[in-house]
Amino acid sequence: MNPNRLGVILYGPPASGKDTVTTALTELDPTYAQFARLKVGTGRAAGYRMGTAQQLHELEAAGDVIYANSRYGNTYVVDAPGLDTAFEAGAPVVHLGQVDGIRALVDGYPADWAPVLLWCPREVTEQRSAGRGDSDTAARLAAWDATREDLDAHPDMTWDLTIDTTATPPQGAARLIDQLLAQRAGAATA
Template sequence: MNPKQGVILYGPPASGKDTVTTALTELDAKYAQFARLKVGTGKSAGYRMGTAKQLHRLESAGDVVYANARYGNTYVIDRPGVDAAFAAGVPVVHLGQVDGIRALLDGYPADWSVVLLWCPREVTAQRCTGRGDADTTARLAAWDATREDLDAHPDLAWDLTVDTTAANPQDAARLIDQLLARRVGAATT
């Protein structure tokens, strides 16, 4: 079994990916959010801002593990970025597309734990409004797309599912940490 452990947090907008990742990093400094390369504009916190030229170089080198377009931007999971994240500890990758999960599982060998974070659509709306998102309508459309994506892939197996309306971020982080510890234990027995 590959000794590199990583976490994939999948869920719709405002399902708690950032909040649970913060709780994970507070629980253990080995966890760190993977900063995707973002080509475009808008929010830069949590991203490595890049250019179309950088993206083209990565594509030419075969170093794009997964890319998707949303909110008028391109978001990239790149091999050099993931290499650096694993060198620093346990990367926590945020995704909202099943294709992204499959691309990462198939395209970057590691012991990935896949966690579904979920909340109802109305909770996404409340959370987006509460945090002052200017693009709540687009985020609700992304929620709808995430639901459709899940419905289209009933065969996808989750290592853990967390309803973020029922579990607080610290409890979710503990569950994820315990999941990784069990996987290490199972690999050594």
């Protein structure tokens, strides 16, 4: 672990508020920035670094893939060079939907990671997905189910914070996360 590198991992089902809370964090303190995972595939490009299968192969060959997963017909990659760049700019906020991804990141990249569980009920995911115009709400509900199963399969997973995004507004969630990282930064310098 590198105590000079503080990062946030936001975990939760689709539409639990990962993007919204990240926006609130960056408004609170611009040193926070969403980590743009490498995305190999098609669809939404905002928030990602679009890549090719060749780039993924090169990262794998160099041992620079920290974690990769496939969902919605795409491959999403957390890579060491991308994290290096993100930490140079400030405190990255990594969005993940798998406990195995969190463990791979915590174990595979030297930093002080704060895992935060953002949660909302399935029906809220459905409402939010439909409300933002997603064309793949059924796939997002399947991902919600997979997230629930993932949590149930990893009862030993510990969270630095658990936030119900139906009860805590994004700005409140951002303040809680920021306070957590401030405490860690203070403890690291003490």
